[in-house]
Amino acid sequence: MKVKELMTPKPIVLRNKDTIMDAAAVFVKWHIDGAPVLNIKDEITGIFTKTDLMKAFIDRVSPLTPLVEIACKAVQTIEQEADIMDAWNIKVGRLPVVDRAGKLVGILTRTDLSKKLLSKEKQEVNELKAILNSSNNGIVIIDETGKITRCNPSAVRILNLTSEDSVIGKNAQRILPELRLYETIEKGYSQYTEKIKFQDKTLIGDRILLIQNEKITGAVSVFQDSSGLQNVIDELNEVQKISQRLDAVIESSYDGIYITDGKANTLRINKSYERITGVKREEMLGKNMLELEKASYISESATLKVLTTGKTTTIHQKFRTGKNALVTSTPIFDNGGKISMVVTNVRDVTELAHLKEQLEANKELAKRYYSEIKEMRLQILNTADLVVEDEKMLETMRIAKRVAKVDTTVLLLGETGVGKEEVAKFIHKNSHRKKHQFIKINCGAIPENLIESELFGYEKGAFTGANKEGKVGLFEIADGGTLFLDEVGELSLDMQVKLLRVLQEQEIKRVGGIRSIKIDTRILAATNRDLEEMVKTKLFREDLYYRLNVVPLNIPPLRERRQDILPLVQHFLSVLNEKYQWNKFFHKDVLDTLYEYDWPGNVRELKNIVERVFIMSNQDNITVEDLPKSICAEREDKGLIKTDQIMPLKDAVALVEKQLIRSAFEKHGNVRSAAKVLGIDASTFVRKRRKYEET
Secondary structure, X not given: OEHHHOOEEOOXXXXXXXXXXXXXXXXHHHOOOEEEEEOOOOOEEEEEEHHHHHHHHHOOOOOOOEHHXXXXXOOXXXXXXXXXXXXXXXXXXXXXXXXXXXXXXXXXXXXHHHHHHHHHHHHHHHHHHHHHHXXXXXXXXXXXXXXXXXXXXXXXXXXXXXXXXXXXXXXXXHHOHHHOHHHHHHHOOXXXXXXXXXXXXXEEEEEEEEXXXXXXXXXXXXXXXXXXXXXXXXXXXXHHHHHHHXXXXXXXXXXEEEEEEXXXXXXXXXXXXXXXXXXXXXXXXXXXXXXHHHOOOOOOOHHHHHHHHOOOEEEEEEOOOOOEEEEEEEEEEOOOOOEEEEEEEEEEHHHHHHHHHXXXXXXXXXXXXXXXXXXXXXXOOOOOOOOOOOHHHHHHHHHHHHHHXXXXXXXXXXXXXXXXXXXXXXXXXXXXXXXOOEEEEEOOOOOHHHHHHHHHEEOOOXXXXXXXXXXXXXXXXXXXXXXXXXXXXXXXXXXXXXXXXXXXXXXXXXXXXXXXXXXXXXXXXXXXXXXXHHHHOOOOOHHHHHHHOOEEEEOOOHHHOHHHHHHHHHHHHHHHHHHHOOOOEEOHHHHHHHHHOOOOOHHHHHHHHXXXXXXXXXXXXXXXXXXXXXXXXXXXXXXXXXXXXOOOHHHHHHHXXXXXXXXXXXXXXXXXXXXXXXXXXXXXXXXXXXXXHOO
């Protein structure tokens, strides 16, 4: 700190011609103990204090005596640019402060210095305490006797201590022997970066001697948990990886990239900039753009314009290679709103003509990728877990695994809900096309007038309402991958003709387009309809049927692979329990009932039933009462009395009567019709129905 920052400027002064009485009046008026005495040239000739005043009074000097006639104390001054510690070492109560010419500019008192230095010392102590308390490293300090004098919060945390107060004043060798702090005092030298085993932790720390006036006054241990250090290392490695990726991005850019700091000093140049400009990065790195512009490395600097305007700037620039370039410089602002960097993009405009064709191709590719991403959002690529234990289904999957290895067309046949789509995904995932797209389209769910544009895409302006940029079809999106045509039997005859052409020629033509586009797409088709019968009735083209039916794969219904029922039930239940963090389970009677049910809706119906009873049941134990009545009724229908079963006649009659009443009511839906078909009146039917419902 400089003297001028602490001095009192424009101090009260006395003149040589002033008398002792004048000096006394000044002291009383301004409440000061002394003042410098100046001559007519404003030069300091001395300093007159209250002590001098008292001495003159004792010596009976006349109050009217001018100060110039009194032998004032020799005056010592200090320059205003001096450090305050220099002033402190002079040990003068009131110290005149002068400029370089020796003119008085202020006064500095010993009291001002004392207050400032005391305040500074307190501030340094507080800062030291703050540093100790905020340090992420543990710090333990002992005095020369080995007693702990300081233990910061991080040390309390790392060493699992109760508090700082619990160890202050105690012998470190006794309560924290692992730190070996007193050993540092005994050996008389410091130890750095050593591993410390403490309980179940491995610490890394330093043991440092504290020496004052060539005497050992204690020791300090600074340590950290190595697990925290490992986290820092991992984070640093991650930052390095990100930096390397950023470097790779910058270096791989076809455009030249030139980066400076906020003062136009060159920070980074990529290889494309070297190629375009013919300048080596070694010639420019670290140099200022002003210097480079003057040296004619560049004809004009967009960076310098940005630093002047604070806005993105684009200029046309010619380099010494003869190439013309479009240069765009963009400012990067810090949190304070100041420019911290300028990033310049340099594009060789002489090559634009050569890039035009490639640009068009890139636009087409971007359009395809956009359509692909959009389509993928609408579909789930990952196949759900296949649960297969029944031998019939296992054999089906073995065949699917074999045909997956070749590109032949597969026709998946089976009832609704048997899992044709899951088998199709299984084939795709086990094929050499697994790294490419799996695209599904439900031929029965898309209106006939839109199916062609969905499959083959369309050119811009192909029809009213079309996207102005056109659209890529699903065949193109699935190029290299697999296209799954679900419900293929729902296609119109006109669409069947166009699909047959694609299968034969492996090329498509967009709606409204004239250019044929080659594709490499594997076709998987599925239907629950009888295509052979449709061929006979002229609803499905025979030639397309044979094209699709290269390898037919029949997916058996769930009732024909009952060994899969209970594993599927447990799988769906497990997924739901995990999703909702519940612990529900099926009673044995429920599993028996589900096993015996014929499942006309197959796996889809089974999954829906499991989810329904899982949600609707009030207890963890799911019982038969939680099942839909239709499933329970089928089991009871199967339990009708057989003639070879022996039971009391009365019980057999009651069982048959109960089952007939229930079946009649479920079939006809009202009492009057059910009673009529059983040959009894309505009142009797109601009475008997109520009786059996209560049992």
